Amino acid sequence: MSTNRRVFIKNAGLAAIAAGIGTAIPMELLAAVKKSVSPNDKIGIGVIGVKGMGWADLSSMLKVPETQCVAVCDIDQNILQQRLADLSKISPLKPAVYTDYRKLLQNKDVDVVIIGTPDHWHCLIMTDACAAGKDIYCEKPLANSIYETEQMVKAAQHYNRIVQVGQWQRSQQHFKDAISYVQSGKLGKIASAKTWMYRGGSVALPVVPNTPVPAGVDYTMWLGPARKRPFNKNRFHYEFRWFWDYAGGLMTDWGVHLIDMVLLGMKAEVPLSVMATGGKFVFPGDARETPDLQTTLYDFGNFQMSWEHNMATGVGLYNMQHGIAFIGENGTLLLNRGGWEVRPEDKKLEPVAWQKSVDNGLNLHTSNFINVVKSREKEALHCPVEAGARVAINSHMGNIAVRTGQKIYWDKIKNRFNNTAANQLVKPVYQNGWKLPAF
Template identity: 30%
Template sequence: MGHHNMNRRNFIGSSAALLALTALRANGMNLYNPVSPKRVALIGTGWYGKSDLFRLMQVAPVEIVALCDVDKHQLNTAADMVSERSKTKQKAKLFGDYRQLLSETRPDIVLVGTPDHWHALQTIDALKAGAHVYVQKPISVDIMEGEAMVAAARKYNRIVQVGTQRRSTPHLIEAKKNIVDTGMLGKVHHVEICCYYHMHSNANPPVIPVPDFFDYNMWTGPAPLRPYDGLPHRGWWRGFMEYGNGIMGDMCIHMFDAVRWMLGLGWPLRVSSTGGIYVDNAGKSNITDTQSAIFEYKDLNCIWQHRTWGTAADPEYPWAFKIYGDKGTLCGDVMKYNFIPASDGKKLHGDVLFEKAQYPEDLTEPDIELHVASATRLHMRNFLESIDKGTRPVADIEQGHISTASCILANLSMQLGRSLSYDPLKREITGDPEATRLLQRSYREPWIHPSIQSI
């Protein structure tokens, strides 16, 4: 525990959470040592695709059989990095079309690290090919995609872990076990979640020819085809509703999902939202720069606010959740948590777990989110353990679907100007045929939208 942050409170040492984490760390690479290592493929070799793959390689002896990307430059760079980090130095097979990868290599595990508009098709096709899947959040760009993904995971009896790794963040596990689960908050009747990062682009790049190393048609896939104005996969795509769900789908989902996990919340009874582009309106980006949403539960509102301009409401917690109980308040984010008692109790604090001593390669990895590495490793271990035991992972596809769909409902509510109640059994917006029609986007030909019937 020498590299463990020493300002953590001593009483944590006896907690079940930390004992479990200590055991995980002590076992390290011996945790999952199957007779034959899992054969792994990565679809989408950009920033987070590679990051997820490297975290998996750190916790289990896996064989990287294939990589897929529509950008040959990005693909070749990733191939070199993966070869360098693999013990055998063997080269993975490289593909430009994920369907070819699935049919030719039949991997045991597929990591989906593509932009949001590709998640559903690639996950479902990987499941049909017999693979277990780790898919990034949000799982889908419309709610019917998510329903089809859940149905496919169940039909093919495969494990799907969603990259909502707050559920595997060591200091948040600690807070849940020691503060929430022990009742220190008392009765919870209010939650605030927020993001005040300045992440709305005002860029206006010109339309240019598509470079020969990039398959823009395949990158776009089922999404609307925008005029090409530069490589979209370096973050530019996040500014467009054509490919994702805006800041709701990118940032709200993490904190909303963390709160649902902490408090054991399922589908919200009703979702409402307002917002728009109020400040950053000089560029092409069409996602909101200001948006509020309310996720309503019985005797509890979970309220979201994002703003890509101005100052954070609380500079200590610019992207965070705050859970208010009658006995105290729990504030949490990716770096820390604080418990503030309502009366004369003891204030509690916990910090992010860095594992720099155990994983020194983290320190030289380009673009790594160092503070998230311990969480993603634990998330990958949980994924592998679920595969071994046939149990549901902590961020099972159904949980990822609820969190994703709730954020999509907020965007639909903002668009329609009214609150929405989704019925997951009937798969419709109660009493609202117009809104129900918006649960499924149209796909660009020749791509076909997945349906539960076609799984």
């Protein structure tokens, strides 16, 4: 990677692509632009986990002219073959193929690693990638436990790596505008904030028997540090997010996106206490472990925040499926991925009509990451590892509160709870010979 990239990006047309407008540019034009980039200026991308968001992140990142996919890794040969075919349609370059991420990290052509695996793998892969000298784009939530997020921050700092977390709402202009309004003081004192996701359309996940491992799947590698258990399709691919061994349900799947905006707007870090209620109310007999209905209340000392989710109902608070509400003495600001507005309280301020979202957050986010990879100016990252860790910790706190059934208090000095049962859920136990990173 050379400094020529900084000159290259100044070209107006190419800067438009890098800014996230690539979706409006024909793929053949994009391919032609990429051909004009010197090999010395190429940024090699290796992606680990390519079925869902890993593929979405890669597709977005490839819209930046200097990038090229040089390596792909997945434990499922079926997914690998599908993505290799997809890549062949947009690039003649044939990437190296791996089923073990550690071998991908040894590839010297890989400058940047995308982590698109299930949550329970994020910490190991990210810390190993740091040690290998790679920069990292890690999907959210940053990790599957509070302890792991702490180690990931330490690893990024220790190895001085660029790490962006995939909370792409931070890159969208309407979110930035809404947060600026919150911080302007126009709402007056904000004593309450609400976040919610009402996931209408969900259906029960039927209990199914264990089966042999599907052909082409390295299931032992998929489990990694999680406890060993027979293969069950309910725990594999997308559905993994409903099982504690691998993820944290809607609290960490959607909660990190929405709670992140409250922490950003209120300049908050961690709460003094958390209490929660929830469980299997909507689909009591289905296979999921994580709550399908949950309400969590956070006390930050100068304001409180609530999180609600419902797996079956699609009409949430303020008639919005998902959203954030900053409730001030002068009015309420409502915000979601579609836009934002302000509803006055007794005509104490001017209303703000719905400000519609007009940009592509993911494209802007991956472009921001690549620009910082080139400049090495970490302060320009829209979601650095520290921000990703902060909201992941808050989301895990909500899950720990509901799992213990107790109001839990956080000790900022000891960086742990005042509760033995809660502390047992802070640090995972790695299985199958894998070692929990520690810095």
